[in-house]
Amino acid sequence: MxxxxxxxxxxxxxxxxxxxxxxxxxxxxFKPVSQEDLKSTVYExxxxxxxxxxxxxxxxxxxxxxxxxxxxxxxxxxxxxxxxxxxxxxxxxxxxxxxxxxxxxxxxxxxxxxxxxxxxxxxxxxxxxxxxxxxxxxxxxxxxxxxxxxxxxxxxxxxxxxxxxxxxxxxxxxxxxxxxxxxxxxxxxxxxxxxxxxxxxxxxxxxxxxxxxxxxxxxxxxxxxxxxxxxxxxxxxxxxxxxxxxxxxxxxxxxxxxxxxxxxxxxxxxISKTWDDVDSELKHGVDIGVQARKERYFGKLIPEALQTGDTNIEKVKKIYYYLQDYLTWNGSYKIQDIDVKDAFEKRTGSVAELNLILLNFLKAQGFDAGLMLLTTRENAYPTKLYPVISEFNYAVVHLKLDHQIYLLDINHKYKSFGRLPYEALNGYGRVFDFENPSYWEDIAISNESLNNISSQIIVDDNGTLTNNIRITEKGYLADQERLYLSNKTEDEAIESIENNFSKTSEPEISNYKVLNQDDLEKPITTEFTVSVKNQISANKKLFFLYPFINKDFKTNPFKLKKRTYDVNFGYGFSYKYRTIIKISNKFKIESIPEDFGIALPDNKGYMLFKTNKNPNMLVAELRLVMASPTFSPDEYDGLKKIFNNFIKAKETPIVLKPVQKTPTIDNTTKGK
The missing domain is CATH 2.60.40.3140 (Immunoglobulin-like)
Structure with a gap:
């Protein structure tokens, strides 16, 4: 025994x-149910x-x-x-x-x-x-x-x-x-x-x-x-x-x-495996390990035009954009039962298959590339205490180039080089090169995500408003805009802009154009002109002018009394509005909102509103900056106040008033 x-x-x-x-x-x-519990109507x-x-x-x-x-x-x-x-x-x-x-x-x-x-x-x-x-x-x-x-x-x-x-x-x-x-x-x-x-x-x-x-x-x-x-x-x-x-x-x-x-x-x-066990199994397994060693096969398929370039980064980008355009993701996340040759021939495959093709192309050209396994945002972070391969459902290329690390994914047509999809921004992943021990690495976001909105508003003698707007977006905000525009006709995009001016009456959009929509290496820019006639209120006394278009965060996303978990945007970002308002001498500025701002410690996140006033011109600026992608529960109340004040600034008008005519005196009647 x-x-x-x-x-x-x-x-x-x-x-x-x-x-x-x-x-x-x-x-x-359990003790019998008490009368207190039966009669209670709220949890204190x-x-x-x-x-x-x-x-x-x-x-x-x-x-x-x-x-x-x-x-x-x-x-x-x-x-x-x-x-x-x-x-x-x-x-x-x-x-x-x-x-x-x-x-x-x-x-x-x-x-x-x-x-x-x-x-x-x-x-x-x-x-x-x-x-x-x-x-x-x-x-x-x-x-x-x-x-x-x-x-x-x-x-x-x-x-x-x-x-x-x-x-x-x-x-x-x-x-x-x-x-x-x-x-x-x-x-x-x-x-x-x-x-x-x-x-x-x-x-x-x-x-x-x-x-x-x-x-x-x-x-x-x-x-x-x-x-x-x-x-x-x-x-x-x-x-x-x-x-x-x-x-x-x-x-x-x-x-x-x-x-x-x-x-x-x-x-x-x-029962449980070590990472050494997993490294060996992946290296010799028929799925990821074998599929990651097809560089000789794919090396023969690389077009000659992709093998030239003044710098290594130019060569890598050529390969990246070529495969991104040539291949199409089939919507599958599987990392097992995969075949990169078949996927390349059919020009479609799973996330892992397409990125393994990219890996093989890069290795065939002599670049130091491996594979990072990670899990998407709807799933829990991978367990670090012990290996659980079943937790991973996404694979991207891990490239070491000129003392920098790039994470590459060709599955999404509107992602520029070095930017993962939002769903993959989930903390960290496990890196495999199939020669050395695997290791954990954080998913770091280095690209700036920025939305710059500049406006020039002219108010003429009749109270007609003309607003020339230029919106320039970079990083993840540019990705969102490109994806949005890819699913809209021009008329639909213009109609959506008109809906952002619901506080005005019957806006007319003209001179609409989009710059760099297909050039993923550049910011995307949208330009248009908005004209709105006769903005004087019905009582002929006031003119309500909203200086900022309501394109983002129309309501505060943070409404809980207390949040017990992190706020995770995935990436840091900033929205910067600058509006120049030129006013006819037929009007005067009756009131403008006071300058104000609110910030978290070390300016980790902040909003700022300020104006600069001249007799017939006003410059209004509004900023929302999230310098970090994550915020702790202790920072939640401050974050909620920042967004409340940002939305309040967009919804508070500048008030103009018609200038009253000075009555004239008829000198011919004087003394009679």
Missing amino acids: KKFLLLFISVFSCLHTIKAQDVDDKNFD KDSTANAVVLKEYGFARIANIDAKVGLFYEYKTRIKIFNSKAFNLATVIVPLYVGKTSREKLLKVEATVYNADGTTSKISTDDAFVEHKNEHYDLAKFTLPNIKEGSVIEYYYKTFSTFLFNFHTWEFQSEIPKKLSTYHTSIPANYIYNIKLVGNLKFSNRESKLKKDYFYIEGLGTADCVDEHYEMRDIPALIPEDYMTSEDNYLAAIRYELKTYESFTKGKDN
Whole structure:
């Protein structure tokens, strides 16, 4: 008989370990629902919440129970429903993993609805059903009945799985706040997991206890177990908002991956791989490794015109733009089951196939190029603690040239050399050259993204406004404009401009033209003239003039009372307006907004409005600058104020007033 002593390694080395009480089913015995909970109408710590988790408890353990050896998981929660917007919480969906020979099972369901009038409704296991989702998952579903505004719902379920590589993830945070979230685990010594804590919330309590000879299989052996207790209190809701990467980067959770398993009879099995293992597998695998070594084949296909150039950067750019034009992305993100030769012949392929073709072209010309694997913004950042190749879904070329690093992607027609698509701006990636050890590298953005809007407004004697506008855009803002214009006719583009002048009446657009739309190396410039007749108000007393066109950020994207995760624009940017207003002597300036500005520390982000006034001319300037692509939750309030004031500056008019004629005196009647 074999015995395992526990040598448990956890990523939570910063947390102290103390003994805890044994885990048992008493944790699932919640106290009766209180009248206070039934009568409450709002959560005092978040008055905007549609519901709040009063308490939840989970217990996951690898155990031998009733001759079943596997992962047993139990979950119980109690939720207060404040209004109908939270009625969806009464429908519970439990994913069940499906393997080739077995599947995860739902063993038990108990649920109760409590209402303030004293009525209750109950359901059990027979009221749940399981439907097939795909080859990897079934979905167990049940719905609690008779939900009302003010209901308290409580449900419990239990599952069993033999898939021990999928130890149960626990998410402390969700779209609604939680008062108390508690998770217990019990893991035998012969199962060693990599454990990853996600998010920036802190435990209110964490305890551990070693159990000697707790895991036992008759005739085979025993193993020590460790029981872990994790607890968080007063957990804020994680509410999605613009300019964030995947929720999985911020949602407070514990995630597991099986690292090693030591059988009672067959010895140790390393489940998780090292990066050395992955480097070797990718190098010799039929997918990325083999496809990245086709430079001899593609070297024969490089047109002679691409092999010339005064500098290395000119040669590389020729190859880049040639392939960008020649090949078309088919919309696939796959990095396995790929064939670069077939993709080149068909002139279409996946992200990885097209960029591997570029890699081979560059290597054939002697350039130091490798491949960077990364994950797109809708997915969590790749795990750095251990390799998980399945997390990667995007591949770009990593080029070292003249002491600089370039990240190249030819899949998007409107991206200039060295600029990745917005979806790929997700923190960092893993670089492979298939000769040396791979390594992590941050995705750095060096290109400036700028929108310069200059206007010259003339107000004539009749109150007709003529505005000559020139908009010049660089970097990612230029990419957006090129993509936008590619899907519009000229008439549609002009109509869109007219809609930006909704505060004026019947604008006429003339002299419209776009410069450098197809030259990706240059900024794109749009020029046009706007004419608006008779801007004097109906009472003939005032003229409201809005000096800045409303092209960007028409509303503040930041509306949360508190944001618990980073603001991530992907890249830094600036919007700079400069408007010169020449006014007929038939009018005078009645009022102009006061100069003002607001900035974060070190001018990491700021807005500024200022004017310079002469008798018949006014210069108005407005700036919005985000010098960094990311901002912490501590900077959120300041960021929100910056955008509020930027939008206010665009929406506040300069007021003109007709000059009153001075009455003349008839000298011929004087003295009569």
